[in-house]
Amino acid sequence: xxxxxxxxxxxxxPTAQLGRNVRVGPGxxxxxxxxxxxxxxxxxxxxxxxxxxxxxxxxxGYSAVVGAEPQDLGYKGAPTRVVIGDRNILRExxxxxxxxxxxxxxxxxxxxxxxxxAHVAHNCRVGNHVIIVNNVLLAGHxxxxxxxxxxxxxxxxxxxxxxxxxxxxxxxxxxxxxxxYFMAVTTNRVxxxxxxxxxxxxxxxDVRRSIxxxxxxxxxxxxxxxxxxxxxxxxxxxxEVQKILAFIRSSKRGICTATHRDDEED
Numbered sequence: 001x002x003x004x005x006x007x008x009x010x011x012x013x014p015t016a017q018l019g020r021n022v023r024v025g026p027g028x029x030x031x032x033x034x035x036x037x038x039x040x041x042x043x044x045x046x047x048x049x050x051x052x053x054x055x056x057x058x059x060x061g062y063s064a065v066v067g068a069e070p071q072d073l074g075y076k077g078a079p080t081r082v083v084i085g086d087r088n089i090l091r092e093x094x095x096x097x098x099x100x101x102x103x104x105x106x107x108x109x110x111x112x113x114x115x116x117x118a119h120v121a122h123n124c125r126v127g128n129h130v131i132i133v134n135n136v137l138l139a140g141h142x143x144x145x146x147x148x149x150x151x152x153x154x155x156x157x158x159x160x161x162x163x164x165x166x167x168x169x170x171x172x173x174x175x176x177x178x179x180x181y182f183m184a185v186t187t188n189r190v191x192x193x194x195x196x197x198x199x200x201x202x203x204x205x206d207v208r209r210s211i212x213x214x215x216x217x218x219x220x221x222x223x224x225x226x227x228x229x230x231x232x233x234x235x236x237x238x239x240e241v242q243k244i245l246a247f248i249r250s251s252k253r254g255i256c257t258a259t260h261r262d263d264e265e266d
Contacts, residue, residue: 070122078102219258
């Protein structure tokens, strides 16, 4: 049975599509062409616009805005959109802006948790099981891979990539790519591994040791990054290490460098 509940003060365009068991709170706005999947909750004063598409089981927090036009002077009104997967939680005042060029998208995967005040700019791509803490700012075209953790107040420059299970400490600033499993600190620096994340995700001790050895080769061996990558490609067949190497090989911005205080690592 469809138990969709819409508050009388909500404003929903007739062309918007709402699935089953959707709840829409007071003062919320769902504009033309938007699609809201089954079992979603749109809380009070949230705004869904720009033809945004939401999968099932999403919670859109109080006064959040999904699908507004990009903060990009190159945007000329072309049809673009935000696409959100399933079971995401967007808390109060989260903003997710749609793509800039015609036909492009800003994409959020499944099972992500975006805390209050987080901003995801145009053409970003966020994977699955990502946690983005309060007031994190993602500039345009940023990629955040699965199970990454972005600490409160972190700032990510446009076109930067954050690898799988990487972590940014609170107030960190990066404009260079952060490889998988590593921990970013200060500005464009890394300081060890995301040890807690690796343990919680079930990576075995021998795999964690291999990742640590790869980190040591990259940052503590005296080799430059190209030499270190070449050495690791010859010496390691561990899939997680290969993932780090592939990420580095595909980097266009270069990767974060090591701090002089690796004793900071968690």
